[in-house]
Amino acid sequence: MCFTASLTLPVFALGACIGSFLNVVVYRLPRGESVAWPGSRCPWCTAPLAALDNIPLFSFLLLSARCRYCGAPIALRYPVVEGIGGLLAVCTCILWGFTPSGLMWAVFLATLVAVALIDLDTFVIPDSLCLLLVGCGLVLAHVSPDEGSLSSRLLAGALSAGGVWALSVMTRGGMGMGDAKLLGAMGIALGPRGVAFAFGLAVLLGAISGVWLLALKRKRSGDPVPFGPFLVLGALVAALGGNQIAEWYSRALLGILD
Numbered sequence: 001m002c003f004t005a006s007l008t009l010p011v012f013a014l015g016a017c018i019g020s021f022l023n024v025v026v027y028r029l030p031r032g033e034s035v036a037w038p039g040s041r042c043p044w045c046t047a048p049l050a051a052l053d054n055i056p057l058f059s060f061l062l063l064s065a066r067c068r069y070c071g072a073p074i075a076l077r078y079p080v081v082e083g084i085g086g087l088l089a090v091c092t093c094i095l096w097g098f099t100p101s102g103l104m105w106a107v108f109l110a111t112l113v114a115v116a117l118i119d120l121d122t123f124v125i126p127d128s129l130c131l132l133l134v135g136c137g138l139v140l141a142h143v144s145p146d147e148g149s150l151s152s153r154l155l156a157g158a159l160s161a162g163g164v165w166a167l168s169v170m171t172r173g174g175m176g177m178g179d180a181k182l183l184g185a186m187g188i189a190l191g192p193r194g195v196a197f198a199f200g201l202a203v204l205l206g207a208i209s210g211v212w213l214l215a216l217k218r219k220r221s222g223d224p225v226p227f228g229p230f231l232v233l234g235a236l237v238a239a240l241g242g243n244q245i246a247e248w249y250s251r252a253l254l255g256i257l258d
């Protein structure tokens with residue numbers, strides 16, 4: 001089944017629901033709580049949320065960004081993640097349609113969003129999410145062969161993870177084991193070209209934001225900054241626009257060489 005413009009709103013709404021679930025995962029997984037039970041609660045007064053308080057994007061506006069029961073503010077991040085979920089679902093359907101590879105890319109991208117937010121909050125990338133990403137990559141090797149054969153993906157994953165692991169041992173900080181595992185999973189899903197592009201973009205974005213945070217005095221030299229969110233940004237760009245960017249880049253390069 002192909003994606004048509006009339007399906008944009010339902011697909012966005014479904015993606016926003018996935019984004020809402022990601023908010024639950026990001027809050028509960030690092031605390032060791034079940035992501036399935038109980039239903040959503042206010043993190044401050046723990047009042048269970050009624051169905052009307054739990055509609056992605058709308059409830060935030062409906063409640064004027066405050067808990068109905070205790071009045072505690074609801075972080076802007078909740079609707080932002082729901083919006084990102086909606087956008088990713090639409091992009092995934094445009095690129096891959098309602099196919100097995102589209103479904104697998106959707107799971108992969110949603111998991112990446114959870115990884116980025118948990119790393120931002122806790123400086124830890126959960127092994128369970130890395131394993132899920134590896135699983136997605138192995139399935140993608142079969143259903144989305146454009147990114148490379150299974151052996152080239154496994155090699156890309158092993159080299160990427162090994163390289164970052166060696167870097168983390170040599171620099172004793174900066175990147176950590178979680179980053180190595182995440183990059184390994186990205187290598188399997190994105191293939192050699194995709195993971196190289198994603199890593200390059202992550203280093204560039206990380207360097208720019210590092211300089212920016214120092215200039216704004218939000219961080220001091222030596223303060224820890226999680227690298228996972230930059231790897232995730234790189235992976236999102238590589239997955240959603242990798243082929244087009246590679247084509248544009250090689251054309252630009254040929255233009256310069258001419």
Ligand SMILES: [Zn+2]
Nearest residue numbers: 042045067070
């Ligand atoms: Zn409350």
